[in-house]
Amino acid sequence: MRADKGASFFNIILDSVADGVFTINDQDEITSFNRAAEEITGFSRDEAIGQYCFNIFRASICQTHCALRQTLKTGKAIINLPVNILNKRGKEIPVSISTSVLKNEKGEVIGAVETFRDLSVVEELKKEISRQYSLEDIVSKNHQIQEIFHILPDIAESDSTVLIQGPSGSGKELFARAIHNLSHRKSHPYVKVNCGALPDTLLESELFGYVKGAFTDARRDKPGRFTLAEGGAIFLDEIGDMSPALQVKILRVLQEREYEPLGGTTPMKANVRIITATNRNLSDLVKTGSFREDLFYRLNVVKIELPPLSKRREDIPLLMENFIHKFNLKKEKDIVGVSDATMEFLMRYDFPGNVRELENIIEHAFVLCKDKIIEVKHLPPELIRGLREREIPPKPTMSHPLKNAEAELIRRTLEKRHGNRMATARELRINRSTLWRKIKKYGL
Amino acid sequence: MKVAMPLFGNWISPRFGFSPEMWILTIEKGEVVSQERISMDGLALPQWFNRLSSLGVDTVICGGIDGFCHRQLENLGISVIPEIAGEANEALSLFLDGKLQPGFRAYKRGGRERKRKGMFFRPPWMEGERKNS
Known part of the structure; x- marks a missing residue:
């Protein structure tokens, strides 16, 4: 009776903890599973108890470096190890885990305990800040994107210069990052520079750095982005906006693999992979003379052409689902989806701002939506007006x-x-x- | 037809994309005519898909699989029987008998494991349907 009371009190305590907790016996079978564990994994206690832990927890390390097995083997606790698990709905959840052995009164090991904390919100915010997207962030069913996706590993391994062309907001940076993450340079830096955001002189010093005394305020040497990216990759966004003078310097890096910092006299070697992107058609710019032909051919070794969202409408529902999940985490809401009318409305919209515009539309709706479903009235008013004006035929008056x-x-x-x-x-x-x-x- | 099963020892890997090995089986007229275990160690996800595609796999029997991987396989025309837990051999015999369904546990008959056989859990897309006994 006393033991029963103790066990039930123990369960009450475990269920009031915000972190997921489960215990296993020496056969790797789950023996207890608290309420937070149910919420994070999506598996109920009944489904989990008696199952092998790897079939429920499904962490990225289960098959290679199981933390519980390691703890049982060494007797040492593991604290705050970041891993990701797969919940019942097939969604990856980032968690940090801690493990420890369980001993009975005699000091004999009878199993192990694992606690885990859901890091979804933290990871989402981190991703937002660092913009470190992964391959899984490429959400598409579109055949053109699928084709790119399947040649991505070969492109990544080739170490060739890559040119990514596509309209604004179509995800050029996502692909640049994916190429880097799949390449042998992935453990080295990935540095991004927006060539359209800086004036010419500033861009030059940003890219190549400067030496002390190069100009009035240059009191010490400053490494450029090429130096910072040494061994890794540099992503030159909006390359089509680069001035002809700088184009020559980039050409030199591509041809001779070396550059000179501003005010410097000694050339520096550049072991950097160059990935470029533009929303403009570079071959048109070559024809008009605003982009160097020789640089174009150097950059155009491997070209990836990203379609606008209006040409991959089948991806709109998937992308929306993704953004809703993201904003639910960020804004601590519980929106489950969009109404049929909203879906129909968005499926007919042209999205001149592409995926980024869709993201902004969903973010706007999150501000206005107080329920669980996003309705048409939650979309930006200019969007609704624009689409309705385009669709509603002029109202004929009876007279003329x-x-x-x-x-x-x-x-x-x-x-x-x-x-x-x-x-x-x-x-x-x-x-x-x-x-x-x-x-x-x-x-x- | 060709069937692929990501392995964790002799078990079905609990999570697609993280297993070091894959079991590839060629099945003709309901019988296994050839089989091999191939290494997937160190492969990135796109390489997994490329390999499955180049091997001409028609069906993947796996444990947990995320939406991204599921979509990629479907886009390649590969059908997926997900959320299978248990022994690979047992899953294969259930598959050959036409009894393997998403969410099944595949354990050998007898002893302690007998009570485990059957529906492991109801995957979200099957909720609301009649429970399989």
Whole structure:
């Protein structure tokens, strides 16, 4: 009776702990499983007890470096080891685990105990800050992305210069990071530079560094990003915005694998893989003379072309699910999804800002949504207005329906062509003077 | 048809993508005609998919699998029987008998293991369906 009371009191204590706790016997079978463990893993106590721990916990280390086995073998506790587990719903959960042996009154080892803390929120925030995305962050069913995905390991292993082309917000950096993470350079630095964000002189000193006395404020040597990326990879984003003078210097790094810091006289060797990205069409820039042809061919060794989101609509539901999960963690909400109307609405939207725009739309909805489902009213108003205006045909009045429709068509085309009458007339296939006459007639 | 099972010793690996070995079986008319164990040690995930694809695998029988890997396999036209726990040999015989379902435990008959055989747990997508006895 006393023992029963003790056991039940012990369970009450365990269930009030915020960390997951489970114990195993010497056969690796789970003997107790607290409430937090149920919440984090998704498995109920009934499902877990009696099962082998690796079939429930499913941590990244279960099959190679099981912490409990190690503790049972050495008798030493393990504290705060970061691993990730797979919950019942097939979602990876980052956790930190601690283990210790369990002994009976005689001091004999009867099993082990493991406690684990859910680090999802911490990891999500860390990822947000460091932007250290992994391969699993590439969410797509699209065949074009799948093809890229399957050649990614070969691209990564090749050590060649890579050019990633795609519209803004299409995930160029994600792929650059994935290439680095799959390459033999992954344990070395990955350095990102946005070539469009800095003025020319600043960009040069950022990339190559400077030596003491190179200019008035250069009181000591400063290493450039190429030096910081030594042995690893440098990601040059928006390479199409780089000035011709700097293009020459990058060309030299690519050809001779060396560069000179600002004000320096001794060339430095560069053992760095170069990954570049642009939202512009580099071959067009070559044709107009704003991008060096020789540099283009040097960069264009391996090219990855990312499609806009409007060409991979099948990915919209998946991406939304991902963003909802992310913002639930960040904003401590419990939104389960979007309504059918919202889904239909977003599936028809063109997403000029691509995946980033979808992310922003979901973030906006998270601010307004107080329930569990995101409705159309939670989306940004300009989005709703824009789509409705495009879709709702002009309301014909009973008096002059044809004239009204014509006026509306002209008004919209003018808007689309930013008031350019020549372009509007060309699109409507009417004479410029006819257009002028109609604008006057309808008072547009 | 070709079937692949990620292994953890002689067990089905509890988690896809983390096992050092894969069991590849060629099955014709309900019988295993050839089999081999291949090393997956040190391979990155895309290399896993490339290998399974180049081997012409039609079905993967595995333990836990995350949504990302599940999608990748489906995109390659490989069907997945997930959330299987237990012995690889037992899972194979259940598969050959057409009895293997997602969430099954595959343990040998007899002794302590007998009570373990059957549905391991109901995977989320099967919840609400009639419980398999």
